[in-house]
Structure formats: C-alpha cells, structure tokens
Amino acid sequence: MDKQNQKELRKQIAPYEKSSTKNSVRQMINTLVPFFALWILAYVSISYSYLITLAITAVAAGFLVRAFIIFHDCCHGSFFKNKRANNIIGTITGIMTFCPYEQWKHSHNVHHATNSNLNKRGTGDVWVLTVDEYMSSSFWTRLGYRLYRNPITMFIIGPIYVFLIQYRFNRKDARKKERVNTYITNIALVAIITLFSLTIGFKTFLMIQGPIFLISGILGVWLFYVQHQFEDSYFETEENWDYVKAALQGSSYYKLPKVLQWITGNIGYHHIHHLSSRIPNYYLEEVHNKNEVLQDVPTINLPKSLESLKFKLWDEENKKFVSFKRVKQVKEKIKNAYSTPNKEQTS
Template identity: 45%
Template sequence: MPNSVTPPETLPTCHRSTIQTVREDLIQAVSKYAQPDYRKAFVQIANTFLPYLGLWALMIYTVLHGLPVWTTLLLAVPASGFLVRIFILFHDCCHGAFFPSRSANRILGYISGILVFTAYEDWKRTHVIHHAASGNLDQRGTGDIWTLTVEEYLSASRLKRLAYRLFRNPLVLFTLIPLVLFLVIQRFPSAGAKKRERNSVIYTNLAIAAIAVVMSLTLGFQNYLLIQLPIIIMAASAGMWLFYVQHQYADVYWARQHSWDLTSSGLEGSSYYKLPKALQWIVGNIGLHHIHHVRANIPNYNLQRCYDEVPALQAVKPLTIRKSFKSLCLNLWDEQKQKLVSFRSIRALPRLAIQAADA
C-alpha cells in the first residue's frame, strides 16, 4: 500500500470504491491486534507503577534524611519517565483498550488520572474529538496544537500574531504551557463537558488535593513540592513534545472538510516517531502513532507487533529524533504548497500582503 492515500471525495466513483476497499482492508488487517490482554496489562501495571512508587519512596528518603537536593532531583528524572509511561496506560484506558473490561479501564483510568493530574472522563471526551478531527483544517481547536494557516496568520491582528508567535516559541511551548495545562487548565472542565465529565474533574481535583495535604502534613509542604514539581514539570514537557511531533512535522497531512479523509489523516497526519528501544518502552510505543490513528483501540503493548506484521503500516516513512527537531521551525500551514512552513518563509511574500494584514 502506498504512503499517500488520495481523499475519496476528490475521485471518481469507481476510484472512491477502490479507496474504500483499501481502507476496509487495512482496518481488517489491524483488527486482530485490538484485543486487550489481562496478563499483558497487569505486567505493564507492575513494571510501571511499582518503579514509579519506588522512586517516590527513594525521593522521600532523600528529603527526610537531609541528603543534597541534587540527589532528589536526579531521582526525579527517571520518575518523570515512568509518569509519562503511566500517562500512556491512562491514554489506553480512555480508548477502552488497556483491559478487556470497560469497568477495569475506568477504574485504572481514574487512578492513573490522579497521578498524571488529568481527569479521566473529561480528557477521554476531548481526546475522542481529537481523533475524529485530526488533520481537519475546519475542525481545529480541541485536543490539538494551535495551528494557523499562512492566510489566517497574515490576516490576523498584530496582537494575535504576537500571541501565536509566543505560543509557538519552543521555550514557551515545551516549558510554560505544559505546566499551565496540567496544573491549571485541567483543574477545570473543558468546554462542552457534561455532568459525568464535570464530576470526574471534581473527583480528580479532590484526590490530588488530599494527596497534597497528606504529603504536606507528613513530609512538609516544601518537601512535597520538591518531589512533585520536578516530576510533573519534566513529564509534562516530555508529553507535550511527544504530542507535538506526532502531528507537527514536514510531511504532515492537513485538509479541508470537503477533502479530508480519515485514513489519510491516520497514515499521513500522524507520525511514526522512531525511537531507541529504551525510549520506545518508556513512552509505551506511542511513537507508532500512525497505527494508533488508524485503529485507536489497539493496546500499546500490541502496536509493535502490529507494525511488524502489517506491511501497509511499514510504508510510512519514520521520523527520526534528528529530523524531529527540524519541526520546531515549522509554524504555519501553507494551503497552496500543502505543507507546514516557517515564519521566516513568509517574509518572501509581497510586502503589500503583509501591509494589508496590518491595516
């Protein structure tokens, strides 16, 4: 199967039928991997939660025995990695993919959601919207990175362009914004949240507050912050980076509603972020994101096997770590060129166009 899938709406009827057949064949090929397994799930719980809690115990030991601060901060590095991995298990639960049981997914989703400062029901709803609209230029704004087209940027007010440039600045996008997102924004229900989602935010906030109070009373508030803040800051920043490179890279797919295609969005609008084996394990195979967007309910522990056994998925060009850093300078979607471009590239546009935008 080729890497590029032509949107069926733009093809003659006979070709649309062919594309539909390709889509159905691909879905059928990956369906057998969308089978949650209790044994694999509990193994992941053991090799993820136990090391995380163990590192917390060691960090508590360092603060209670007056060891140098750097020893506590050093332990926060692997702890933040395991917190990212906990978020991947949380993510699987939101898709109903981690356990065969819906109730088991919900229970673990709530528990892991407390640890990652994210309400299960509310995030689940917005993430489903993200999957349904990923790569759709006409349905941006929920669960995605703020992205403007060149035309939208040039026609925006100076204040909006300044805000957009500030938002897309790597120092802001991968440090300040993740911290605000996890510590502040996610303490409130998302727009359009219903009773169940609002309640999940309340329960999660109460549980986080209870943990903070207990830890403060036993360790001291400053010691609690010394442990919790470095972990959540590093984990949130790493998570933001992963989400960014999953949908912001040189050959990414974006389309207007009339030509948007779900299969193209999965295979071309979601990267295959090829990581070293150790990092791939820590992030729960989330780098195989193109597979996840083709079939969202495949458990993370089945993604690599799915990739290895389905040739169509191997046609997607991998995004390496070195190449992923180049995406930092890609800030705007050029609808004419059908690719992401940099702020610098639009300097070559006629001065009159920019002057008209400033007027």
Template identity: 40%
Template sequence: MTIDTSNNVNFSETKRKPNQIWPDWCEAMRKFRASNNLKATWQIINTIVPYFCLWYLTIRSIQHDYPSVIIILLIITSAAFLVRIFILFHDCVHYSFFQSKNANIFFGYFFSLFLFISFADWRFTHLRHHGKYANLDSRGYGDVWTMTKKEYENTTTFQRIRYRLFRNPLVLFGLGIFLLSKRPSYFMVKTRERIDVLFTYLLISAIAFAVSRIIGWSTYFLIQLPVLWLAGGFGIWLFYVNHQFEGVYWARRGEWNPFFAAMKGSSFFKLPAVLNWLTSNIGYHHVHHLDPRIPNYHLQRCYNTVPELQNAPPVTVTKSVDCFRLKLWDEDLQKMVPFPC
C-alpha cells in the first residue's frame, strides 16, 4: 500500500480524491463522521447551562462578599467550562457538530460571543492549519511559533531573545492568549468578510457593555478577565501538547506527507476522565487531524474501534510537562530539541 506524498494533497477537510491513497484502515473512520443532533444539543445544554449558573453564583458571591477562595474556585470552574465551549465551537468550524451546515454556522457565531473571537476569521485560519500543519515551509497558520535549529543559530540576538521569551512557559501560557492573537485575517481579504468580523466584535462589545451595566463594571471585569485568561492559558497548553511533543513530525514541502502530518504530527493526549470530558475528547488529536469531520462525541469511540489509531504513543499529563523543554526543530536529527547551552 502506497501513500501519496505530493504536496498538493489537502487533507484538511472531508472528501477523498481519486488520486489520494491512504492506508485501508482510514476507510473505517468514515462511519464516525455522522453528526448527531441529539448529542450536539445535549452537549450545548450540559455546557452552557452550567456556565451561566457558575456566572450567576460568582456574581452573587461577589455581591455578598463571600470568601475569596469560593470566588476563585467558581472562576476556575467557569474557565474550565469555557474551554469546553471552545471545543464545541471548534466542531462548528469544521461543520461537524450538527448535521446542518447552517446550524453549525449559527452556533459557531453563538459560541464565539462567549470566547471573544470571530467565527469567520478563526475558521479561515484554522482550516489552513489543518491543510498546512507540520510543513516547515508553510508555518504561521494557527500554530505555535516554532523555529528550526539552523534558523535560530543564524538569526539576530534580538530575535533569539524574543523567541526564548515566547517559548518560556510563563510567557506562553500566561500571556499566550494575547501573543498568539493576530489581527483578523479577513482584514486582508474581502470587504464582505471584513464586515462580518467587525460585526462580530461589535456584537461582543455590545453584550459586554450590557452585562457590565447590569452587574457593574468592577464585578464584570473581576469575573470575565480571569475566566478568559485561565481558559486561554489552558487552551494553549492543550494545543501546545497536541503539536509539540517527543517524536513529532515536521517536513519540508517537497517531502511533506499529509498522512504522517496527521498521525505523527498530532499527539494522543491521554487525559483523566474529568479533563477529557471538559475538553470534549480533543486529546484524541491525531484522530481529529486524520479526519476533521468526526465530531468530538465520536472521537473516543473511533479510537477504540480502529486498532491502528491505538499505535500512537500516549502523552500523559506527567509527560506533557516534559514537552516544555522542546524548543527547536533539528532538521538533521529530525526531532524537537531544547535550546543550545
């Protein structure tokens, strides 16, 4: 069985092209693409309702001057549910959450109001991430800034300091939500999409203004800012471990292989049951990259059903800490390495 390694293969979405040859077992994954409206609806209920309840409890705790530890625990839990909202949003981006494309678009915009991001812009960038990830000649689409060892050695001192600061865990996970954010991609494309992005951010601002007028600016910011910051930091940690781990795959355009990019360039992040639920199975990231149209609620079952998917070595929470020492891609050794001494 041969695998097409041509660099014009786009595995970012669903349809299998006549000239695109994958291992036979990939065909077994197709049945898990079927979206289930009941499961999607239940996920919305068991995520959005608790999130609103947590906000209400936090507001009341602040207004009644409850102990700080209670408020902090409520904020941390709210942030955890916001991460889950992001994964549901992520499924909508791939049009996999609901059966209907229009339903995915509607709820994609709905979730984006909680996340303070643009659905249209994030979809624009994220689908390119799927089509270009692990390609050294196409970096910069929704990935963590990664330099090769030679690039690092040949760049300026200022750039090396800047890169070292960025890859520092305290900076990456503490300020990463701001460092990874870029101005909307659609600002450089079409007027219609530009208006779409602007309208989204105006609507987010209007909602924030209305809520803050009801509960007070200080209460609103005391809850919203740490919830977004914590959820952003946790989300970046997930994304980092999904694509920055021991044994990860990178290749130049001429040698880039979409199957290897999905299977070896994305990790199986084995999380405890509670974290796996809160992150809606996104730890099965190699499964997601092999077929992005499989909704989150089918990822685990797909993994358990297709034996070949289980060949991916798991990255545990303990092992994920070791991923932070990996800073550069060594093209000679074909692996991620720490900074040189």
C-alpha cells in the first residue's frame, strides 16, 4: 500500500478513533454484571453438584475474557475519553484479571510499536526464532524454545506462570507510577483472596476462581498467539519493516462465530486494532465492514486456527512460519547432499 492509500485509509478510520461513553458503560454492564452473577451462581451450585459449578465457571471465564478486553482498551486509552476513567477502570479490571494495569500497558504498547519487527522482538510478544537462528543456536536454547513452544507449556503452564507469578513483579526499569500500580494490584488481590477465605473458605474460593482463572488464561493466550502466529504472517528486519504492513499482514482477522466474537470483544479484528489502537473494540466490526481494503487481509477461522499449533519458526527466505518437522527435513536433505558423493567422485 503506497503512502497516498495509507493516508486515505487513515482518513476513513479516523471518525472511529473516539470512544462513546454510552457504549463503554453498556459494555461494562453487560460484561461485569453477568460475570459477578455467574460467580455467585457458581458458589450456590457447589452444594448441588460440582459438575454444574464447572459448567458455570466455564461461562464465567468467557465473561472474564470480555472484561480483559475492557482492560485492554483502557490500556490504549480508547475505552473512555477521560484518561482518569481509563486508569481507574483499567486498574479494577486488571485486578480482576490478575494484570497490573501500568505494567501491562507499557509492554503491550511496545508490542504494538514493534510487532513483526525482527530486530525488536522480546517485549510483550510470543518468543519467535527464525529458522537460521534456531539452527545456529546451542542445544540448550533449542531445547528451551521447543519446551516454550509446546502447547502444554504455552497454553497451560504459561498462563499460570505469567498471570499468577510474572505479573506480581515489576520490571527493572519501571517508573514509580508503574511500580506503585503493581503494588496496588498485588495488595488488592491479597485482600480479596483473604476476604473470600474468611467468608466462604479458601477451598471453596479456589474451586470457583481456579477454573475461571485457568480457562480464561488459556483463552487469552490462545487469542494472542493465533492472531500473530499464522502461516503467511509478516516479519521483516528494521530497514524493511512497515507499520501498516505489520498491522494488515502480520495480524490476522480471526473470523469467529458471533457468540464468540461478542465474548472476545471483537478482538478477532486484530488487523484493525493494530492499524489503530485508538479504535474502541465495539467499533472494530463496523470499520472492517465499511472498508474493502481491510477485508482483503489474512483471514483464519476456528478450524484453520488450530493449524497454527504446528508453526514454530519463521522462515525468512520463504516468508512464512514452518514446523520443526519441516526444518528437520531440510537439515537431513542438506546433510545427505554433502554426504553422498557424486558420480564423478566415485568413478
């Protein structure tokens, strides 16, 4: 896309870069009220059947994912016009999702500024190695990368570690505001857990909040993973990297069924979100539908998204993600080519 078309596209989406207080409040009501209602219902159901409780917590986890989208928009300053309102609601929903608001806002904004830039990986994104980097790495680096990319690590151990442990600590160069917000989040979580432990008992609290935490964590990591780890994604070195291409080619349109699209706060329109993080989640679908250029982007559905599990390494030469198996095949082919003598040598 040339500069003139980029300028025209910016002009078309600009009207949507303003939040609507009415829409934001409505989303808070239809997200937070059902979540807390389901939590109470889960507590009541324990005395009848824990299977029923688990079913309720699964639905509640979906609403917690939706609460995370509110948190996410607050981090971008796009949920409310007022900065203080974004900070307050962002901190509250951050406590609900075990995410310190200021800390996550920093790392996520870095992710937006460096998405798909091979020279600026490592903050707020999934660990990606190129084929050449992997093949030239030490045994221990390759082993660590394989363990990291294992689905059990990525989607079960990973969410537990990141949300429960990693987010409890500040980064080394964090500013005072960010550090204080992390402390506030941690203190609030301890207070809430203590309160529930003294009222309904820690075991009961864990039986309800545990599944909600794990399911929502798995869903959250999956959404983030699949929206950048698809076969024909976009990665470039600094000198060739382009912000618009990174948004429209390096972020997918995850086409979900309407119910899941609603639960996930339209985050499937990830290409538009990366093009402009100032657009509130409730406008993303409308922006997509009104701009043809935004419809001609990498699109994945639920069945196709499962294929992303096999994509492990970025192939710079062919500009696509490949599996470990594919790299192994290439290595064996090269090895055989060097080890098999040609006819002239044998004669």
